[in-house]
Amino acid sequence: MRLLEERILRDGKVRDGNVLKVDNFLNHQMDIVLFGEMAKEFHRLFQTDNVTKILTIEASGIGIACITAQVFSCPVIFAKKSKTKNIAGDVYTSSVESFTHGGTYDIIVSKEYLKPEDRVLIIDDFLAKGAALGGLSSLVSDAGATLVGAGIAIEKAFQHGGDSLRSRGMRIESLARIKSMENGKVQFCDDDCD
């Protein structure tokens, strides 16, 4: 998506450890007009999939997920990050390795909000090694719900999380795919990352 790519080139900052900072428009200050355009694009891609729920993960996926859900007219569920190891009972839980902070955390979703009849679209800000997306998709399968796919704002294709999940059959649509961030310079995939 041209608009998002241009914004990344203008305002994104490459940090050590292959981290792209996009605090100016996505991860801290949020450009809601841009989110609206991204939401329309996700809707164009998934409009025939009868999405009943959008699932994301706290915190930085929530903004994009909410604006997207307005276009789909469906609720948003955000998976909560939990420090409690032994969560009993009424939640689905999965373990996720953190790309940005290191270590592992659990994510939980109440069984009340994810049902077998749901058709779920996962929305997130970044896809790097695929741990967050893998964790979210396992919550969906634990609920017996259908995963229609994932809509991602920025995929760092050189970290290959997307390849691995796609090869397992997951439909992933990323609005900006980054081929490399060497020497602080962002380069996008022009149909040449696969």
Ligand code: 5GP
């Ligand atoms: P993954 O689990 O795919 O390795 O990483 C995805 C999660 O890590 C995203 O939900 C996002 O919060 C965070 N993340 C991964 N890479 C970046 C990055 O380059 N910049 C920022 N701001 N967040 C990232």
